[in-house]
Amino acid sequence: EAQVTQNPRYLITVTGKKLTVTCSQNMNHEYMSWYRQDPGLGLRQIYYSMNVEVTDKGDVPEGYKVSRKEKRNFPLILESPSPNQTSLYFCASSPIGGWDRTQETQYFGPGTRLLVL
Amino acid sequence: GENVEQHPSTLSVQEGDSAVIKCTYSDSASNYFPWYKQELGKRPQLIIDIRSNVGEKKDQRIAVTLNKTAKHFSLHITETQPEDSAVYFCAASINGNQFYFGTGTSLTVIP
Numbered sequence: 001e002a003q004v005t006q007n008p009r010y011l012i013t014v015t016g017k018k019l020t021v022t023c024s025q026n027m028n029h030e031y032m033s034w035y036r037q038d039p040g041l042g043l044r045q046i047y048y049s050m051n052v053e054v055t056d057k058g059d060v061p062e063g064y065k066v067s068r069k070e071k072r073n074f075p076l077i078l079e080s081p082s083p084n085q086t087s088l089y090f091c092a093s094s095p096i097g098g099w100d101r102t103q104e105t106q107y108f109g110p111g112t113r114l115l116v117l
Numbered sequence: 118g119e120n121v122e123q124h125p126s127t128l129s130v131q132e133g134d135s136a137v138i139k140c141t142y143s144d145s146a147s148n149y150f151p152w153y154k155q156e157l158g159k160r161p162q163l164i165i166d167i168r169s170n171v172g173e174k175k176d177q178r179i180a181v182t183l184n185k186t187a188k189h190f191s192l193h194i195t196e197t198q199p200e201d202s203a204v205y206f207c208a209a210s211i212n213g214n215q216f217y218f219g220t221g222t223s224l225t226v227i228p
Contacts, residue, residue, distance in 0.1 A: 040220060041220060042123075042206055042218040042220040043161065043206060043208075043216075043218040044218065045215060045216050045217070045218075048214065048215065048216075050214065056214070056215070058215055058216075059118060059215070059217065090161070094213075105151050105163050105166055106163065106216075108160040108161050108162070109160065110160055111160055
């Protein structure tokens with residue numbers, strides 16, 4: 001089944017304790033992206049990647065790191081989480097980076113709900 | 118950077134009526150405008166999108182219009198049904214790389 005998976009789905013942690021949220025897609029998509037969703041703010045893009053070893057900052061990259069060593073994986077790293085990073089996080093992927101997109105555009109993962117105490 | 122504003126934030130309609138959600142954007146270079154539907158507790162899913170070389174696109178009961186001059190685009194849902202109840206997000210992008218989302222519209226269709 002074609003899908004985007006995220007792990008963990010729920011996470012409670014404490015301030016300053018490094019964590020990684022994994023994202024994996026099995027559709028051979030080139031483009032991958034991370035978003036955070038907060039009430040009243042909609043979805044805000046954190047980082048995106050057009051291809052392996054290519055990553056770019058989105059609208060809200062502060063406090064986050066990403067890497068794209070393999071096409072299928074795009075982990076989100078919080079080196080020193082703070083309470084303002086408590087949020088719902090979505091990973092997404094799409095077939096082709098850049099202008100030439102299909103109808104489906106971005107496939108979203110199921111989300112990771114993070115609470116930082 | 119780009120700024121996308123979405124209105125209204127909440128919308129209630131009677132079943133069978135039409136619903137319209139409007140978005141404006143600030144960066145004239147934006148050329149790709151998708152709309153997503155997010156049901157409670159679920160992930161966003163694309164319902165329709167439009168590119169800047171097209172003024173209108175329709176898919177069954179859903180249509181999107183784009184006015185590049187005024188920098189606004191709208192989602193139109195006709196003959197609404199209870200299963201259309203969800204939060205709808207618009208977004209703007211330059212070449213499908215970086216995406217800027219609106220703050221969402223919570224649509225309730227009253228049976």
